[in-house]
């Protein structure tokens with residue numbers, strides 16, 4: 232049924248905030264860490280793969296069933312077969328989800344070649360059928376996360392029209408094409424176009440690196456709020472900072488020592504006793520790739536962190552760079568030229 236109200240935000244009257252769905256990142260542990268520093272209004276799971284043999288992945292279901300962040304979580308699906316999608320929605324409705332979200336943006340070639348995720352943006356007629364199916368199957372909220380198009384924004388207006396036709400309740404727009412992967416300019420002007428065109432609230436997504444940037448993007452696009460992904464890995468305080476800034480407050484950088492505490496909390500949260508330390512360290516390094524963008528303008532932390540093989544080596548690097556001058560600021564925006572390693576070739580994972 233369309234027209235359901237969205238879950239109440241943390242600060243009514245302030246822009247909405249959401250943690251972007253990220254495969255291998257937005258699991259229960261990471262959601263808890265982010266909630267500790269200042270939860271977003273909404274969480275989205277990483278995508279459930281939907282195909283003829285699929286059942287909802289247990290590790291993703293955990294982020295719904297054991298969600299103790301006190302914030303709602305939407306379940307994201309990626310797929311294109313109508314009966315499989317319908318079956319999966321029925322299965323997910325047995326869990327405490329805030330709603331169903333459809334992925335129309337994943338740029339991984341192995342995904343879009345199967346005509347799912349971002350691949351569907353080449354076929355508005357198929358999107359029409361899928362939206363009709365999911366709308367009918369979802370008694371509660373039904374939301375969509377999309378990019379501007381596949382290799383051009385040619386189908387953008389047509390898809391926005393479908394969003395209206397099928398009474399989508401919330402639309403997140405990553406302002407890039409599928410072919411751009413995670414690089415290149417974000418077209419906030421086209422996000423503004425989506426805001427003009429659709430009846431539901433829109434979340435602007437793509438390179439929202441700070442609360443200041445969120446405020447500027449909201450002013451430019453008139454979006455209802457922002458969805459933030461990689462910059463929330465670097466700065467888990469960002470959702471709280473957006474609320475504070477938009478309420479007229481001032482956002483000052485935190486000291487490096489607080490970022491060091493974040494790394495420790497993250498390490499503990501992501502620790503799995505069944506996983507050997509070496510793999511554990513490799514996993515946290517994927518997150519530190521983003522953290523390192525705010526530690527020092529020369530990128531020395533990043534370079535040394537990448538060489539660490541044990542937990543002791545890793546935290547020795549953290550201590551050298553984050554505790555030697557603990558009051559030094561942890562930059563609100565990434566330092567120019569200090570880049571997180573590109574995502575792995577499929578574009579969806581966090582490359583090492």
Ligand SMILES: Cc1cc2nc3c(=O)[nH]c(=O)nc-3n(C[C@H](O)[C@H](O)[C@H](O)COP(=O)(O)O)c2cc1C
Nearest residue numbers: 251252253254277278405437438459460461579580
């Ligand atoms: C590691 C990683 C995994 C991602 N996984 C998903 C996903 O499962 N579903 C999805 O809709 N988008 C996924 N995305 C895209 C993000 O949700 C978001 O749209 C994109 O990163 C742009 O936002 P940002 O600049 O704030 O990171 C992923 C992005 C990254 C970096």
